[in-house]
Amino acid sequence: MDLSVVIPLYNEEENVNELHTKLTETLNKLSIAYEIIYVDDGSIDNTLKLLEEIQKNDIHVVVLSFRRNFGQTAAFAAGFDFARGDIVITMDGDLQNDPADIPKLLDAIKDADLVSGWRKKRKDSFLSRKFPSIIANWLIGKVTGVKLHDYGCSLKAYRKEVIKNLRLYGEMHRFIPALASWYGVKIKEIEVIHHPRRYGTSKYGIGRTIKVLLDLVNVKFLHSFSTKPIQFFGPIGALLMVLGVIIIGYLVWLKFSEGVMIGRRPLLLGGFFSVLIGLNFIGMGFLGEMIVRVYHETQKKPIYILKKILGPGD
Template sequence: MDLSIVVPIYNEEENIPVLHSRISEALADTRLAYELILVDDGSADNSYSSLKVLAGKDSRVKVVKLRRNFGQTAAMAAGFDLASGRVVIPMDGDLQNDPLDIPLLLNKIDEGYDVVSGWRKDRKDTFINRKLPSMIANGFISKMTGVHLHDYGCTLKAYRREVLEDVNLYGEMHRFVPALAHQVGARVTEMPVRHHERLHGVSKYGISRTMKVILDLMTVTFLLSYSTKPIQLFGRWGIYTLCAGFLSGALTLYMKFFEHTSMNRNPLLILTAFLIFMGVQFIVMGLLAELVARTYYEAQGKPIYNIKEKVNFG
């Protein structure tokens, strides 16, 4: 199988036939062996019925129905787990992504890249509610992860299948896959893709998702930098805090013996106790995180490295 296209579907009844038609037309002349995996994420309309009709007409269409609405990341993860193509391309089911970009993404993959991220350079969305928050988030994510992309939120991306095998998705983390893949040595690039206005249905995204993205960004930043050495993060802050506590305590003693300031009336005494307590807490958190990290890797037999290629190992 050359290609797996994964499309999460949530209340897109009117868009499904058009989506299938456009994908078929876009790939008609490519001679690629492909599959179209459509994941119904607990739709409340007749989306699943439309998907089953398509599957009955086209053997390349594979349909998955989740028991309830788990969210876009979970639906995408289900599609990734079932994909068998050497390249996996997720895309939205609202017709805003253009299937004509799929061959272009594949050409970029053939240049030697492992991940090609779409960039909706001419995005057809409202500025205040969609484009502005996205611009701010993309700049922030690029700075925090070190992987500089213009459009982390674009679903249309291309991944070599082996890259996805090393990435586990939770929360809203589908947008961070390029950064997580870069962590294990994947070559990541981006290219401009088309973007269309929504014709049917209503958008499921809004500014309320910003908080979820921020929280997941904190998780991703930790995973990228400290997942195998958490004591380096918590222990460092513990030492800094303890040092500040000892300095505060020394100043408290100096004020008592040389300036005759009563310790029980000196707020620095409370600050000293607080800083020393927090320093100990940080170090204990780091040690506990080390135990969790070791349990995570050792219980699964999961290595802390990633091999790209082996020669003469049989």
């Protein structure tokens, strides 16, 4: 299988047939072995029924149906698990992404591991969609060090070995380029077409911004400290302990050099709490180290990713 196209759908009955027609028109011109994986994310309209009819008439189609709405990240994860293609392309099912961009993605990934679409001329509301996206893209780039114009664009292409090593949770599908960067992948970004939504309504609004921010913190921690938690918790704990010792030492000096009563000073409690909290942080670091070792050793999880092996028997 050369290509897998993964498309999550949630209540998109107005778009399904037109989407499939445009997809097959584009893919049949490529003369490659392909599959289309539609993931019905617990739709409560006729989306699944339409997908079942499409699958009956097209051997290239695979339909995955969730028992309930699990979200876009879960839908992408399911599609990745079932994808058989050497290249995996993801896109939205609302006709805002254009299947005509698929050949451009395939051409771009010839010398890359991951190609991300950039909706430079985005056809969405500025206040509710484009402005929050601008802020989010800047923030994600700053925190992760992987700078892209458009993290939120679902139109992306991946080599199979990139997505097969990923485990997605929460709203992490938008952070795949940042997560994949840990493996040392080569990332490219290309401009893609973006159409205004003609049918239905968007299922993803500004209300999930907080979830994205929390997942960003999670991604930063996993990216930098997932195999060395003591290096995150340790310095914080040590700093708090040093601060607490300085405060207590200062108060003890006041007590014995100037006879000042320190028992009722809030600063004394602050010093003791600083030491205790510091000890707790260091303790969390040690616990984290033990958990990491249990996780990697019992499940045989690697702490490295090989790109290739050269030598006898390669």
